[in-house]
Amino acid sequence: MSDLIEIRWHGRGGQGAKTASLLLADAAFNTGKYIQGFPEYGPERMGAPITAYNRISDKPITVHSNIYEPDYVVVVDDTLLESVNVTAGLKKTGAIVINTTKDNTEIKNSLKGYEGAIYKIDARKISEEALGRYFPNTPMLAAIVKVSGIMTDEQLLNDMKGSFKHKFAKKPEVIEGNMKALEMALKEVEKI
Amino acid sequence: MSIRERLSGNEAAAIAMKQINPDVVAAFPITPSTEIPQYFSTFVSNGDVDTEFVAVESEHSAMAATISAEAAGGRAMTATSANGMSLMWEMIYIASSLRLPIVMSLVNRAVSGPLNIHNDHSDAMGVRDAGWIMLFSENNQEAYDNLIMAHRIAENKNVKLPLMVCQDGFITSHSIENIELIEDDKVKKFVGEYKPDEYLLNKANPIAIGPLDLQAYLFEHKAQQAEAMKNAKKVILEVADEFEKMTGRKYSFFEEYKLDDAEIAIVCMNSTAGTTKFVVDSLREKGIKAGLLKLRVFRPFPAEEIAKALEHVKAVAVLDKADSLNAAGGALFEDVTSAMYVNKKQVPMVNYVYGIGGRDTKADDIEKVYEDLQEIVKSGNVDNPYRYLGLRR
Numbered sequence: 001m002s003d004l005i006e007i008r009w010h011g012r013g014g015q016g017a018k019t020a021s022l023l024l025a026d027a028a029f030n031t032g033k034y035i036q037g038f039p040e041y042g043p044e045r046m047g048a049p050i051t052a053y054n055r056i057s058d059k060p061i062t063v064h065s066n067i068y069e070p071d072y073v074v075v076v077d078d079t080l081l082e083s084v085n086v087t088a089g090l091k092k093t094g095a096i097v098i099n100t101t102k103d104n105t106e107i108k109n110s111l112k113g114y115e116g117a118i119y120k121i122d123a124r125k126i127s128e129e130a131l132g133r134y135f136p137n138t139p140m141l142a143a144i145v146k147v148s149g150i151m152t153d154e155q156l157l158n159d160m161k162g163s164f165k166h167k168f169a170k171k172p173e174v175i176e177g178n179m180k181a182l183e184m185a186l187k188e189v190e191k192i
Numbered sequence: 193m194s195i196r197e198r199l200s201g202n203e204a205a206a207i208a209m210k211q212i213n214p215d216v217v218a219a220f221p222i223t224p225s226t227e228i229p230q231y232f233s234t235f236v237s238n239g240d241v242d243t244e245f246v247a248v249e250s251e252h253s254a255m256a257a258t259i260s261a262e263a264a265g266g267r268a269m270t271a272t273s274a275n276g277m278s279l280m281w282e283m284i285y286i287a288s289s290l291r292l293p294i295v296m297s298l299v300n301r302a303v304s305g306p307l308n309i310h311n312d313h314s315d316a317m318g319v320r321d322a323g324w325i326m327l328f329s330e331n332n333q334e335a336y337d338n339l340i341m342a343h344r345i346a347e348n349k350n351v352k353l354p355l356m357v358c359q360d361g362f363i364t365s366h367s368i369e370n371i372e373l374i375e376d377d378k379v380k381k382f383v384g385e386y387k388p389d390e391y392l393l394n395k396a397n398p399i400a401i402g403p404l405d406l407q408a409y410l411f412e413h414k415a416q417q418a419e420a421m422k423n424a425k426k427v428i429l430e431v432a433d434e435f436e437k438m439t440g441r442k443y444s445f446f447e448e449y450k451l452d453d454a455e456i457a458i459v460c461m462n463s464t465a466g467t468t469k470f471v472v473d474s475l476r477e478k479g480i481k482a483g484l485l486k487l488r489v490f491r492p493f494p495a496e497e498i499a500k501a502l503e504h505v506k507a508v509a510v511l512d513k514a515d516s517l518n519a520a521g522g523a524l525f526e527d528v529t530s531a532m533y534v535n536k537k538q539v540p541m542v543n544y545v546y547g548i549g550g551r552d553t554k555a556d557d558i559e560k561v562y563e564d565l566q567e568i569v570k571s572g573n574v575d576n577p578y579r580y581l582g583l584r585r
Contacts, residue, residue: 025368029198038367041310060370062466064331064363065554 003059005148006067009052010086011076013045016137020076021052023141024150027159028056031151036061049084056150070094074144076123076136078102087114097143097189099123099136104192119147121189130181131174138178142185153186194439195373201364204332204371205271205297205357206231208339210241211379214295215266215386218246218257222276223309224361225299229271251276255283255294262292263401265391267343269294273361274301277315281322287354288323288417290402293346294354295339296324300462300513301361302549310550311361313461313513316490317523323417325355325424326491328461333371334488335359337441340374343383344431350423358490360463362550374439382438421492428489445494447486448501450476454483456565457502459528460511461487464546464553471558482562493527499535502528507540507568509561511581515545521578540574546581557582 007024011017018039025037036055042048053067071094075086078100090096095117100107107120123139131138145156160182164175199207205228209217217236219229229245236245244261248254254270261268272280277298287294302308303315316326325345329335338357346355359365374382390399405413425445432443447465450472451457458468465486475482485501502508510529512522520526525543532539544561547553561581568574 022368025198029370034370035198036367036369038362041362041366062330062469063555064360064367064463064466066552068554 004055004057004061005072005150006070007054007056007072007074007144007148008067008070008090009054009074009076010080010084011050011052011137012080013048013050015076016135017050017074017076018052020074020137020141021054023137023160023163024054024144025056026163027145027156028054028150030159031155033057033150034059034061040066049080072097072144072148074140075099076140081110085112087111090114090116092116095119095147097121097140097147099140101125107192117147118192119143119189120192121185123185126181126184126188130184131177135181138181139185142182143189146186146189156186157182195375197371197373198368199332199371200227200366200368201329201332201335201359202227202299202366203231204336205339205359206235207373208336209269210235211374211376212267212269212339212343212383213241213380214243214269216244216246216258216261216268217270218248218254218261218268219270219272220248220251220254220276222251222273224301224311224365225271225273225276225297227365228297228299251279252283255280255287258294258296259283259287259290259292262287262294263290263391264393265388267386269296271297271299273299274303274309274315277319278303281319284319284322284324286402289413291352291417291420292354293343293352295342295346296354296356297335297339298356298358299361299365300358308549309361311363311513312548312550313358316356316358317514317516320491320523323353323421324491325351325353325421325428326489327355327357328488328490329357329359329364330463330465330486331364332359332367332369333441335364336371336373337435337439337443338488340379340382341431341435341443343386344434345424345427347386347388348424348427349389351420351427353417353420353424358462363463372439378438382434424492425494428492443488445487445489445497446501447484447488449484449486451483451485451501451505453481455481455506456508456562456569457483457485457505458509458511458558458561459485459487459498459502459524460513461490461524462513464511464513464558467553467555468558471555471562474555475559475562480562480566487524490524493531495527495531496535498528499531499537502532502539503537505539507542507565509542509544509565511561512543512545513547515548540568540572542568542574542577542579544579544581551582553582
């Protein structure tokens with residue numbers, strides 16, 4: 001792992017991309033890292049494209065700008081592939097992780113010749129199976145952890161169990177489903 | 193042992209306020225500072241603090257209420273941004289002229305118009321002559337640390353001035369980052385109790401506050417405010433020393449980052465200083481002697497100290513995150529150039545107005561400034577000292 005890992009999240013308002021970036025920051029923090037987690041604030045509204053960012057490092061992070069040359073990109077909603085240049089600045093040595101059911105050729109065609117690694121995951125299927133509802137952010141969080149190797153699967157699962165207990169103190173019934181979504185996503189994210 | 197945490201800048205400010213446990217907090221919500229009173233009101237509801245929380249109907253009233261609380265003998269705090277600060281403006285001057293050591297978080301945001309909620313320093317620059325001590329913060333840690341030090345500076349008997357702690361809206365206020373918190377009991381001991389000499393609720397010594405002050409006295413009173421601002425310099429350093437003994441974190445008027453042997457230097461405030469450090473490190477790896485002067489204490493302005501710190505540099509760029517719209521240059525640039533001239537330091541100086549209305553300032557932008565500085569050193573000329581950085585043409 002290099003000194004500094006930079007991640008850019010693309011989602012739509014209401015899908016939890018911002019929350020996912022903050023959860024990732026939390027989990028990395030708990031493994032002893034220096035972290036930044038921040039959304040790009042704009043005119044937020046349900047369904048509008050939003051961007052969020054993570055920096056993760058073993059050393060203190062001083063840069064305070066958006067991320068233009070990310071190591072990884074996470075696309076929470078594949079309809080964004082048509083409207084947002086999701087691979088802009090994305091390093092060839094990095095990877096993109098997309099929540100999609102599209103076939104591999106279609107995905108590759110929509111990425112404008114991106115030469116790095118491409119991963120896909122069906123976060124809708126996982127979320128609906130594990131939680132009974134569509135919350136793509138939990139599977140996408142697990143997917144980016146798996147692809148980037150920021151921490152081990154066990155570290156993620158142990159840490160998120162603690163986070164979910166805190167976050168869902170008033171609705172503990174969803175903790176199990178979220179944990180299941182993480183576990184499934186860790187297994188199902190695949191390189192194309 | 194300090195407490196390793198991860199917090200946004202607003203959370204850090206609210207937790208500092210919780211640990212300070214002031215008598216009164218009066219505030220009105222405005223983006224991007226809203227979360228500070230929001231989190232603090234939770235602490236009040238949960239009984240974590242003894243504070244009287246006054247949910248006022250405007251920022252003018254927020255400042256009026258903190259003024260009243262301080263005049264009565266209490267310790268009062270508030271938080272605001274941009275147009276909230278604009279609405280306070282009348283009371284801002286009254287707070288300082290009544291010598292009330294109120295402490296405020298100013299989460300910097302562009303003052304309208306047109307309407308913009310993002311970061312620049314136009315709100316702070318609009319009150320730079322209002323007689324408040326002004327501390328700037330690179331990140332959540334500094335926003336927190338500056339608040340912990342604030343009352344000790346403001347309430348000092350030789351100072352008695354209000355103080356604002358600035359941090360960049362969204363960029364640090366809404367970014368989660370690592371932070372080292374100080375234990376509650378240590379903060380309590382460090383901040384101490386507020387025991388004003390004179391206050392309105394002291395029956396034994398009745399006083400009047402804020403009466404008519406015409407030709408015979410106002411001038412002298414203003415000179416006393418100016419004297420207090422000079423006194424603040426010594427107190428700021430004393431408090432920083434004590435803070436360093438407690439935390440190991442060193443503060444002064446400014447931070448000199450790889451400046452002692454630098455040939456070219458940038459002067460800036462708040463979060464951009466962090467991005468500049470990153471660029472300085474990468475330029476140093478290429479053998480370019482770049483340095484940074486990150487100003488923490490903007491008011492009082494440490495003119496002599498800045499001039500001394502920059503005297504050996506071959507060219508200096510001052511970055512202003514607010515345009516003074518005066519056809520001459522930004523406020524920080526004018527202060528720094530004046531400091532250099534008065535202290536007889538002849539160094540080529542150039543000004544960049546940048547980041548207006550939240551325009552993102554990238555490492556590339558800062559690199560461009562250092563490239564320009566190298567050009568200035570080579571040619572010895574500054575053809576246009578008043579420039580823009582990151583403006584679309």
